[in-house]
Each structure stands twice: as structure tokens, then as C-alpha cells.
Amino acid sequence: MGQRKKIVGLDVTSLLHGRQVTGIERVIVETHKYLTNLLDADEYELVPVSTIAELTKKSNMHPYLATDPILAKPLANFKECDILFFTNINIGLPMKELIALKRDKNLKIISLIHDILPLKHPEWFATPEKLTGESITLSGKNFYQIYIQATFAMSDKTILISEHVKNEIISLGWKFLPEFNVIPLGSFDSKPLTKNREKVGLNTVYVSTVTIRKGHDQLIEAFEILWSKGVDITLTLVGGKGWLVSDLLEKINNHPENGKRLFWKQRLLDSEVEQIYADSDIAFATSYDEGFGLVAEEALSKGLKVIARDIPVFRERSYPNLYFFDGGADSLSEKIMEIVEKPTEPIDPGTIRTMQAFAAEVAEIISLL
Amino acid sequence: MTSFISSPVELNTSGISCERLDGEMVIISFETGKYFNSNGAAADLLFLIENSIDQSLWSQILGSAFSDFKEDGSGISEFLGLLLEEKIILECSEASKSSVELPTDYQRSTWQTPALLVFDDLADLLLIDPIHDTSLEGWPTVKND
Numbered sequence: 001m002g003q004r005k006k007i008v009g010l011d012v013t014s015l016l017h018g019r020q021v022t023g024i025e026r027v028i029v030e031t032h033k034y035l036t037n038l039l040d041a042d043e044y045e046l047v048p049v050s051t052i053a054e055l056t057k058k059s060n061m062h063p064y065l066a067t068d069p070i071l072a073k074p075l076a077n078f079k080e081c082d083i084l085f086f087t088n089i090n091i092g093l094p095m096k097e098l099i100a101l102k103r104d105k106n107l108k109i110i111s112l113i114h115d116i117l118p119l120k121h122p123e124w125f126a127t128p129e130k131l132t133g134e135s136i137t138l139s140g141k142n143f144y145q146i147y148i149q150a151t152f153a154m155s156d157k158t159i160l161i162s163e164h165v166k167n168e169i170i171s172l173g174w175k176f177l178p179e180f181n182v183i184p185l186g187s188f189d190s191k192p193l194t195k196n197r198e199k200v201g202l203n204t205v206y207v208s209t210v211t212i213r214k215g216h217d218q219l220i221e222a223f224e225i226l227w228s229k230g231v232d233i234t235l236t237l238v239g240g241k242g243w244l245v246s247d248l249l250e251k252i253n254n255h256p257e258n259g260k261r262l263f264w265k266q267r268l269l270d271s272e273v274e275q276i277y278a279d280s281d282i283a284f285a286t287s288y289d290e291g292f293g294l295v296a297e298e299a300l301s302k303g304l305k306v307i308a309r310d311i312p313v314f315r316e317r318s319y320p321n322l323y324f325f326d327g328g329a330d331s332l333s334e335k336i337m338e339i340v341e342k343p344t345e346p347i348d349p350g351t352i353r354t355m356q357a358f359a360a361e362v363a364e365i366i367s368l369l
Numbered sequence: 370m371t372s373f374i375s376s377p378v379e380l381n382t383s384g385i386s387c388e389r390l391d392g393e394m395v396i397i398s399f400e401t402g403k404y405f406n407s408n409g410a411a412a413d414l415l416f417l418i419e420n421s422i423d424q425s426l427w428s429q430i431l432g433s434a435f436s437d438f439k440e441d442g443s444g445i446s447e448f449l450g451l452l453l454e455e456k457i458i459l460e461c462s463e464a465s466k467s468s469v470e471l472p473t474d475y476q477r478s479t480w481q482t483p484a485l486l487v488f489d490d491l492a493d494l495l496l497i498d499p500i501h502d503t504s505l506e507g508w509p510t511v512k513n514d
Contacts, residue, residue, distance in 0.1 A: 096402040119390060145395045146404050149386045153399065174388045 005042070008366060009049035009081035010035075010070050014088040016055040021064045022209055022240070023294045024114060027355070028087045030188055032070040034359030039366060047076035049084065052092045064270070083369055085362075086111045086151070091143060093150050102154070108369040110362075111155040115291025116168050117213070118144035124213040124244070152178050157365050161185050161292045164313035183361045184316070185292045186353035187301035202233040202340060205280040205304075207273065207295050208287070210249065210264075211242030215286030215309060220251070220262070221329035222336060227257060231337070236263040236276055277302045282339060285314060286332070296322060301352040305339055307332070319352060320345040372424040373445045376460040378453070380419050385457055389416065392475025396457055404488040405457065410435065411448060411483035413471055418458055420469045434471055435480040444482035451485050 010032060015025060036046060048070045057075070065071060078084055079101060086093075086109070101107040118125045122141040148169075152158065158178045160166050166180050208214045216237065223235045241249065252264050265276070277283070283299030285308035293314055299306045300319050308314040310324040321344055325335040380387060386397040394412040396405040407415060413434065417427055427445070432438045452458040471477075 094402075095397065095399060099399055141390075142393065142395055142406050145388065145390060145393075146397060149388055149395060149397050153386045153397065172388070172390060176386065176388070 003043075005045045006082040007045050007047060007076070007080060008039070008083045008085060009047055009076060009078050011050065011078075011084065011086045011088070011090055012048040012068075012071050012075075013050045013052055013055060013090050013092065015065055015068065015071055016050055016057060021062050024088055025065065026188060027114075027185060027294070027358075029065065029068040029071075030355040031087060031359050031362060032068050034356050035363055035366075036069045038360055038363040044366070046070055047081070048073055049076050049078040049081060051078055051090060051094050081107065083108045083110065083366060085109075085366070086155075088112070088114070089144075089147055091147050093147070093154070095150055095154065098154055108156045109154050110157045110159065110365060110369070111151045112159045112161070112362075113148070113151065113165065113169075113291075114161055115165055115289075116144070116148060116172075117289060117291065119148070119172070120168060121213065121289060124211070152176060156369060157181055159183050159362065159365065162313050163316055165291050167312070181361075181365060183358055183365075184353060185294060185297070186355045186358050187294070187297040188355055189298075189301065202231075203236070203280045204233065204282040204284065204336070205236045205238060205276050205299070206284040206286065207238040207277075207298065209239045209242045210237065210245050212244050212248070213288050214239075214242075215288055216245075216252075217248055218329045218332060219284055219286050220248075220255070222332035223257075223262065225329060225333040226336060227261065232261075233336070233340075234261045234263065236265060236280070238265050238268060238273055238276060240266050274302075277304065280304055281344075282307060282336065285309065287311070289313070297352055300347070301354075303344065303347070305342065305344055307335055307339055320347055371428055371440050373427070374424075374449045374453075377424065377463050378418055378449065378458040379421065379461040380415070381456055381459045387415065387419070387457070389472065389474070392472070398456065400456060401489070403455065405455065406486040406488070407484065409475070409477075409483075410481050411485060414445060414448060414483055415452075415457075416472060417469065418452075421466045422469050423465075423467060426467060430469070430471065431480070434477050436478075438480045443480065448483040448485065455485070455487065457485075 015028060039046065057071070084107065098107065098109065102109065118141055122139070125140055153176070155178060159181050160169070162184055163182055166182055169177065206216070206219060210216055219235070223233070226233055237252070252258060252262065255262050277299065281304065283295065283304045283306045285293050285296040285306060287293060287309060289311060290313050293308070296306050296308050296314060296317060300321055305321045305323065307323050307325055310326040314324065323335065323339050325332045384398060384400045386399070388395060389412060392412055393406065393408040394415050396407070398405070413431070417430065422430070428438070428440050449458070453460070
């Protein structure tokens, strides 16, 4: 008689909203795809679960989410699982229930923490001092702290996506810290693109949700300096509208270069983003802070040079064609001109870390439980 | 030299998660599933309990930190009663330590009656995806559209 398969419940709560796809959703979906192949189907059954009973799958789900092999299955009951894997923030953790399941049914929990930015930089996420409902008075920062504390308390394995996140957590000075497994993310697609030979001039791209922490403000200022000096260079911003950026959006929409050498594109198909990468020479990673910063890996894997802000999380990567700038718009504009002149170094296949490598390490952790 | 309640107390460390950040304490009870939030003076009182400071020394410490602190009407006894009721603290045999420096993670001014915010039903907020359900007013305000 064969052993019973272990049921691994992958928490899809954040995907059930199904409205948009940013980096985190892509990380979750790609991890699901790889885990499906990496974990022996004779030993593990992977099922989607949600801890919030009211949430169900929507019929008009984003097409990319529809490619998720886990999400395609019927939702299972998390109480029937041997292992639960929480891949994103889930404030709705039924703590009492999970602790009882751990105690009575030897449930194992793995959690993936992407960052603690809402604790370190609440100003980037919430202008209201407090959430106010009928009886609720709780700041977004408190809310996130509850999530992190609950996660630490319940998880058998806590995965962080960079040493930087680990260092930031340690810097909180909290009394109880679990043992962390740092597993860096990777690029979604490591195939270099064929450059569009018909595309002329110097073109650059920044793929990122437009929010204040992503540094679009300085990037545009740097380009204004270059344009004022007569440099013929384009900047294409790719990404949805975030929050706290109304002034920036107004500036972009009313910019004299808008539609000429400054472009902002939203809701593109993956193939359209690929084309923009193919037409570009340089990509940017100008965030003031990140848990990982996928955009650098993604652009490097597509054969672009990348100029990243000189912050610890980006310094963890050491790749050819990755350059750093420190300071404001002036130094960024100087760095752009410096890097424009540099040849793009060829990168051997497999050099840039991939999401497959990330998922393989996650699979190892699952197999240890 | 006041004891605010009859017995020394300690944090119920086996039943709660209690961490401080920027002068605010977030407490999670694993037994009841409730969440608690305390800030300012209330967080400082929890800090004194956590560090096993004898209650007879609290007034001196708090008097140095809050210019207008007075034992009478401070609300400390009531606050401790609430902490005991919620099993955040437990009675213990003795509080052993005699001195501690209060954290410098927020700006203290006048004494505010210590309060414990109790959240035993976050259901309304649990349906919010705090990352995406945002308006331009910030996270995690719910979008109106």
C-alpha cells in the first residue's frame, strides 16, 4: 500500500480578487507553475485554498491568472491540508483555527514575506493616520504588524526574498524572530529578446507600478535634464497607476514631451511589454526601497543594461550590465549618459536567476516538512 | 511607593505575541484570536511589565517621562485590570528588576490615560486586499468605485 499523498494547500486569497496583475501576483502564479512540476505528483497533491470563505473565483478573472494551474482547480478546504503555503499578505489568517490544526493535526505552515515596507515606510502606503470604520481605529502600519507577528508565530518555515528584508526585520528589534530562509526571486523569462533593428534612437524603459516609492519623480527629472541638453532619448513608463501619485500623474499627462519622448503605458499585454523591452537599450530600477525589485532581473534577462538605485537590496545582485547610481536626478542623468556609451556585455544563458530556481528551493523546503 | 494592583504581574508570553514599534504595541492573543493595540503611556506600561519592574518604581519612572504624571487618576489600575481580564498579563510571584530606561521610539509629552484597543472582529476589514484595494488616498482605504 502506498503512502497517502500530502495535501499542500496554496493560499490563493490575494489572487481571488482577480483584478490586476503586478509583480507579486506573477511571483505567485509562476511559483505555482513550477511547483506543479517540481513536486512529485505521487507524493504531493497541490490544491488552492483560501482562509476567507466569502471569497470565490470570479468569472472575469485576469487572463494571466487564468494560466495558473493551481487556481484552475476547485478551491479546497484549508483544514484538510497537511501543509499550507501562504505566498502573500493575508490579514484574514484564522489564527485560533490554524494553531489548533497545528496542535491537533500536525499542520505545517510555510509563509513567504515579500517585504516590511508598510512598517518601515508607512508614509508610502497610507496617508490616513487611522482606519476609521464604525468601530475600527487601526492604522495600516498596525494592520501590517499584526500580519507579520501572526505569520512569525504560526509558521514552521518563513521565507524571505532577500537578505535586505531579513536585515530590515532584524532591525525592528523584536523579541521573537523565527528562523528565516532567504530565497531570492528570479526573472520570469530568461530568454534574451531579438532587438528590433528598425527601431532607431536611444530608448529606455521602466516597468513598474507608478507609486511614490518607485522613484518615477527623479527618473523624469533626470530625463528633463537630458532633454534640456539636447540628448535625443525616450523614456517609456510601463505600469498601472498606484497611490499617492496624483501630482506625478498630472506632471506626466501635461508634460511637453508626453507622447513624443515620454510615454506612459498601462494595461499592456505581455507581448506588448516584450516589444518595448526589445526596442529598449536601458531599463531602470529606481525604487527608494524594495523587498526584491524584480524589474532588474527581468530586464537583465532580456539583454538590457540596467541602471538601479544604489540601495542594499539591489546591491545583493552582482550581474554584468547592472549599474548603480547614487543621489538625485543630476547623478542619474550623468549615469545614463555614461552607460549609454558602454557596450552590452553578453550574458550566458542561466546567469540570471530565474523563478524556476526560486521555486526549486521552495520545493526543497516543502519536502523537508 | 504605590502598587497599582495587589499582585506583581508579568506578560503572558506563552499565549500572546507582543511587539513594539515606534511607541505602539501590537498584541495578538493566540487563545482568543483577539488583536490589541496600545500606544504612548499604555505601551510604556506594557514595557515596564515586560521588563519585570516593580510597581513601586513605576511612578518615579513615569514621572520622569511625563511632566504632568500623577498617580491619582492615572488610569493605570483600570488598565492593568483590563490586561488581566484579556489574559495579556498574569499575576506572578515577584517583579525582580528595579530600573530600566524607557524606549526613545516616540516623543512623550503629557500623560494620556492608558488605553487598550481591542479588536475581536476584523471581518469587515479582512475582505480588503490591502495592497490593491486602494484609492489615491492611500492604503488601505477601500476604493469607492
